[in-house]
Amino acid sequence: MIRVLLVDDEALTLELHRGYIDRIEGFEVVAECSGARAAVTAVLEDAAGAGVDLILLDMTMPDGSGLDVLRHLRAHGAEVDVIAITSVRDADVVRQAISLGATHYLVKPFTFAALHERLEQYRLFHRRATDAAGPATQDEIDALLGASRPAAAVTLPKGLSATTLARVRDDVRGHDGAWSSATEIAERLGMSRVAARRYLEHLVEAGRIERGARYGAPGRPESEYRWRR
Structure with missing residues (x-):
């Protein structure tokens, strides 16, 4: 479980973000803070009682900025990861947040899908960082750095719809690593x-899902697909 600390001076925003986190498997909110000082205390004194892996950190609060929080944490050797969540679009603030170790910078207002995507990227980064031990190969270093960055947008081939692509992607992903054929997926989605x-072959080419061969019936084996772990 990835333990999350929410930091924002608006109660409604904390409630909204907590609801988002509750919808994403593998993440749990272990503490909430409404100010910069409380956030520093929660991490350094482990007020949550379970430790914190990730902070969703607002950049503007009455008693200090998110940058102040980051500076204090880094000065005290705290290695907690941070996703900046803010309405501040100033390029200098973005640069400072990144230099202080923010893995993502998400501008308010944003959708659940936008946060979900960043958290899935962070999950991969966290898993690779946790699994890494001893001297790393160049491939392992590149994979770790790449996991912390947003994936590049993929241009859809002519005739494919982004909405339908999302439905196919979510169907495959929602079956928890189980293999499904194109026929089975088509029946579930009514297409x-x-x-x-x-759509499945496009997702294979994009590296989001993997293709296998299903044997058993006479003749040519049928292709089957599952989410790439």
Whole structure:
């Protein structure tokens, strides 16, 4: 479980973000703070009682900025990860947040999908960072750095819809690593097998899902797909 500290001076925002986190498997809110000083105390004195892996950190609060929080934490050797959550768009603030170790900078207001995407990227980064031990190869270093950065947008081929692509992607992802054929996915989504296969093959090329071969029936094996872990 990735333990999350929410820091924001607005109660409604804390409630909204807590609701978002509750919807994402593998993350749990262990503490909430409404100010900069309380956030520093929560991390350095472990007020949550369970430790903190990740802070969703507002950049503007009455008793200090998110940058102040980051400076204090780094000065005291705290290695907790941070995603900046703010309405501040100033490029200098963005640069400072990144230089102080923020893995992402998310501008308010944002959708659940936007936060979900950043947290999935962070999950991969956290897992690779946790698994890393001893001297790392260049490939391992590149993978760790790449996991902390947003994936580049993929241009859809002609005839594919972003909305339908998201439905296919979410269906495959929602089956927890289980293999499904294009026919099975098409039936679940109410679309043709040929259309489903086009979207699935696009996701394979984009590296989001993997393709396998299903044997058992006479003749040519059928392709099957699952989420790439």
